[in-house]
Amino acid sequence: MNIAALFSDRRWRWFAWGAVALLLLALPFITEAVLGRSWVRIIAVSLLFVMLALGLNIVVGFAGLLDLGYIAFFAVGAYSYALLASPQFAVHWPFLLLLPLGAAIAAVFGILLGAPTLRLRGDYLAIVTLGFGEIIRVFLNNLNRPVNITNGPQGITLIDPLQMGGFSLAQTHSFAGLTFSPVHNYYFVFLVCAALTVALSLRLQNSRIGRAWVAIRDDELAASAMGINTRNVKLLAFAMGATFGGVAGGLFASFQGFISPESFQLIDSIMVLCMVVLGGMGNVAGVALGAVLLTALPEALRYIGPLQQRWFGGVLVDPADLRMLLFGLALVLMMLLRPEGLWPARRRHAVKRNTDGG
């Protein structure tokens, strides 16, 4: 494709990437002017989902381990931040400490999930990870008695925004004639983090570790016979994936100012998995695209209610129902027309060989 060639061509490379960077920098302002501020929020959130989807992509796309409880790591990161930067325990640690800490705690949880599931594959792994995701949510929901840690279903409020010295992202700032509302501020922070996530994913993919992950995905037995310590390499995939989720969780908590267990349900895990699968499992760019599209699509479908009013003079089908219906339809169509995802990985169709030599 011509556009792709532009990015790899030595002379045009800087120009192409510069154009992308400029577009991304201008995007929140253009969006606000055209679609309104609520859409700036949506694109900011979509960047969080880029981080989440790329984290899950390491586990599912690279290492081939089907994880249906991935949102648990997002929850762990979010609660780590919320508990240590809110009136809940009256502690307010700086975010520069809390984000790495949340990532580390999430990584530990990743290993806790990975260790007992090392021998499991496919369906069985999916069931256990699904259970793990639910366990985390149920814990968060019930850890308000006898000692109140998570404040249960009420969630945690008044979480500190990202701030340093007197500068807070929760305030509106003016710079160079532009107005930066809190969503604008967060958009730029998320943009940097998402870009870092993309860079990390790409570098990991093209490394000794990334090759080991794909080798395990293609044929675990052959990988171990080639000297890959499959236990360690799989645990590393779980830990790395969880790390991305943990950082995204901390950012989410600071952005929202409020979190409750309701934000971390099974449907959210499935949503992130959809982003990975639909975007193009194993392909970093595809997964990022999937995350942005799947965040924006349900929001765009909200316009269906007013459109019905205009076209038919009344609301014929409940907009909420229709929205999910159309969303489902879009997913089915996409899988029928592009089963490899929107932007497939170069390495498609891992060949599965027979299980054992006779």
Added chain:
Amino acid sequence: MAADILLAASGIRKHFGGLAALSDVSISVRRGEIFGLIGPNGAGKTTLFNVLTGLSAPDAGSLVFDGQRIEGLKPHAVAGHGIARTFQNIRLFGSMTALENVMVGRHLRSHTGVLGAVLRTRAAVAEELAITRRARELLDYCGLAARADDFARDLPYGDQRRLEIARALATDPKLLALDEPAAGMNATETAVLKALLERIREDGITLLLIEHDMKLVMGLSHSVAVLDYGEKIAEGEPETVQRDPRVIEAYLGGGFV
């Protein structure tokens, strides 16, 4: 005598339920030789390979490789000691290119971790270059240089077999164990393979070979062991083994002797 024994398996027993896949099998492979392991289908050859390479643990018996006990070790640890293998049913990493398959074989002899990969440290970049260079050398060595960028699953059958050998060589083995490398090959491909195996041996790697092609195995091997129903019925030089009445009976059935 003990000094030039690279691999000594003694009293290896492996049962699957009531089936004795291997009963009290002992073989010794000398350093630098080509050792042929033959026997009718279901004789336990692949089971013995799996025990040797750590894919399944023996019920009893010991394995001494290059002076160290290796029975019951995990496959990656066995590979670390210097035994590499190929599979009877080819098991390549299908979604990777031929080059990448061989690069995976270098995993064991390289060290870059997450931090090195993410920060692209000078050491990591240098190692990645060395891995690529070595992988290309090995593809060339196995006659696959032109196939470097093809996906493993797209390669013709004979090339896939040789790619498995290249990948195994990438682990710097002392012993290369080949499970029916000529299976499904035509006469030309078999001749190319034979030359390759002889070259590998000349370069100092000991070979352990399961093969059904009698001409190939008798022509290549310095020693041969014959398995039948999980027991070793003969071991020695090819000429001697070929004339052994028990071997002839195992292959041709009773009544011919």
